[in-house]
Amino acid sequence: MSTMFSSVEEAKTTVGFLGGTDPATFEEVPDLHVGGLETILLEDPNTDEATKQQIRDRIAAQQGFKFTDSEGNEIKIVIGPFRDGFDCWIIGPAGMAIRI
Numbered sequence: 001m002s003t004m005f006s007s008v009e010e011a012k013t014t015v016g017f018l019g020g021t022d023p024a025t026f027e028e029v030p031d032l033h034v035g036g037l038e039t040i041l042l043e044d045p046n047t048d049e050a051t052k053q054q055i056r057d058r059i060a061a062q063q064g065f066k067f068t069d070s071e072g073n074e075i076k077i078v079i080g081p082f083r084d085g086f087d088c089w090i091i092g093p094a095g096m097a098i099r100i
Contacts (some may be wrong), residue, residue, distance in 0.1 A: 003100055004085040008063060011079045011088040015100075026077075032064025034078045034089045034097040037047030 005011040009023070015050035038055050041047040047063050062080030076091040089097040 003088070004082055005079075005088060008079050008086055010046035011077075011086050012065065015075075015077055015088060015090070019067065019075055021067050021075075024065075026065040026067045027058070029066050030076055032042065032076060032091070033062045034080070034091070035036050035074075036099050037061055 003014070005014065012026055016026070028086060035055075039059075042052055046070040058081060061072065062078050062079050064076065066076045068073055078089045078091065079086050080089075081087075087099060089099050091097050
């Protein structure tokens, strides 16, 4: 289960609070995105093009950020559309994404 945020700013504020950091210090990382298991469908020749485009569009709509937390660690997050709001993922040092 994950938390759905009402806006990108709400997600940034929550993550900033958890990291002891002012969200105003977050830097944008334009090429940072996450893909779920559905990205497997992008390589499947049996997946129709409309479905593939929906997946690509959801990934393209995501916004990546990085910041330094109160302990000096660089933290990367991705915020993207989810249902009627936004979802947020924290990207670990090995590149693994954890949805919060």
